Amino acid sequence: MGKAANTRLTILQKSFDLIYVNGYQATSIDVIIATTQVTKGAFYYHFKNKDDMGMAVVNEVMYPAMTEVLIKPLINSADPVNDIYKMVHGLLLDNPHMQVKYGCPVNNLTQEMSPINEAFSQVLTRLVNECNEAIMQSVENGKKAGSIRANVDAWQVAYFVMSGYWGIRNFGKLFNSADCYHTFLKELHSYLQGLK
């Protein structure tokens, strides 16, 4: 990787970390260039403005990461009752890039930015829709394979699972403890069993 490309990637990754912890609007460009040791001239060479950088963080850092941990594990799954549970369990408890205290980066950014910035809404919608579709598709596969009741609505399940995941992430932030994750996962397990 060339030096310039490296500078750009450094900005994106460090910015992601700062936004994850402090929120987007509370993450100033001055702090970003201080932590990255990149000058303001370099920053504005690589990005048109702050929002341009924020959008790049979504598309080039968050999107690939979510694909890896949420979508890939569900593709070609014909046993969604187990695979969805495992995916959510992994997302909550086994992901080294997320911390209980700071919740889910996608959830955080959606909540903060979607009502006040249409461009953020769009890139986040694309990301979130793909997550929903992955869950939906796995449920459809399960229905075909007979591991899920035929009268289960796959879209409803997708929204229900994603909503639950986002919501319990917020509890985790509030209590700063993973205890609630275990409580949630037990009930998620019951719920998913009920789809059989």
Added chain:
Amino acid sequence: MGKAANTRLTILQKSFDLIYVNGYQATSIDVIIATTQVTKGAFYYHFKNKDDMGMAVVNEVMYPAMTEVLIKPLINSADPVNDIYKMVHGLLLDNPHMQVKYGCPVNNLTQEMSPINEAFSQVLTRLVNECNEAIMQSVENGKKAGSIRANVDAWQVAYFVMSGYWGIRNFGKLFNSADCYHTFLKELHSYLQGLK
């Protein structure tokens, strides 16, 4: 109500509106005093600082409102399958103080402030715990009344329902549409029926 008490209440209510729409940190005191037509001297007479005002918004505006719409409808309920559904339905679709685009005020503030401000965490935890307890208690009542299976874990249900509600609120913000609420409510209905 005296003039001073009225000034204070005006600040709290308008601040709530601004925080609900723009977030806490993005709501400046200058904007608050501009929209309330209250001077900065008056603001700092009634509140020690911005956080003091923010905490008062939680305790004196959000807490009573949440008690009214979430806790009261569940108290003395022995038919939680229906009453929890109705409560969530009302919260999502029939509450005049909330808008799809801006989500749930408690959820918003929790997400924004709990990781970075311990004092906010505490007042929000008190509020949220009471909501959870109301759901939990209604489930326990349902178990005693026989309308809910004995092997259902009431705490798990409370976390699951609250998580789902918070999560779908975030979808509503992202899509700026109540369509997803209906999808969610259908699956919530199925889930609650499964508790019988």
Added chain:
DNA sequence: TGCAAATAATACTAATCAGTATCTTTTATG
């Protein structure tokens, strides 16, 4: 090697932020 383009560095601006110091007006009570 020389030179143009890519990349980075520095210093600045105008706006906005939370908070303070000081002053004036209103209110309640003797």
Added chain:
DNA sequence: CATAAAAGATACTGATTAGTATTATTTGCA
């Protein structure tokens, strides 16, 4: 009515913000 306290008004501060203008350096390539 007099007076003290409550309540509100005004003007300011130093810090921080996103962004810009200008200059300097590094890089690839002829």
